[in-house]
Amino acid sequence: MVVTVQQRLAAISEPNRFRIVELLKDGPQPVGGIVEALGLGQPQVSRHLRLLAEAGVVEVTKRAQQRIYHLHPEAMQVISDWTQGFAVLWAERMDRLGSFLDDDRAPEPNQ
Template identity: 55%
Template sequence: MKTLWTALTEPNRLHIIELLRGGPLTVGEITDQLGLQQPQVSKHLKVLSEAGIVEVQPQANRRIYRLRREPFQELESWLYSFRHLWEERFDRLDNYLLEIQGTEQQTSNRIEENNV
């Protein structure tokens, strides 16, 4: 998981992942779309490949990169394990906001009563 996070935190690698969400691309296509130099893109793709995020398929003299599902499924499972915490906190926030609204409404009603 640490390798996955490390690979995802670099902005250019994240841009590459975003591009690959649309489907497989060659190094040249990624280079053109990101406006980076080919050696930079190749280095980023190597990191993504070593992290298991992308796979490469050689085709003649081109290398076609595509995303692998498994690392993202692992990430989704890990994030899902925190879902109950988020939901609990959002529920408490909802309750707090409702409480504040009720207090504000009571204050507003008192002010109206005093002005009548």
């Protein structure tokens, strides 16, 4: 299943899922650690993690009875690449604005 940038952004946009992504940015966490850090119930956290996994944002590994969640680096890179396109766009627009302002400030030639 191919997951789009839009689906990943939609998954991350929910405040609790955003908090989970922020938490996992610092490294893998077991479900219990995420529950404790967020102060939510385990069923709520599991639902959020399932939605993040379906969007390809997180991955899970099993270690004995624990499930350890971590960010899926390729998914985060896709989001980073997408947002970087806007950084380039704004840099170009700011350069054009700077050129326009420089031209506008240039003294008028004497006739």
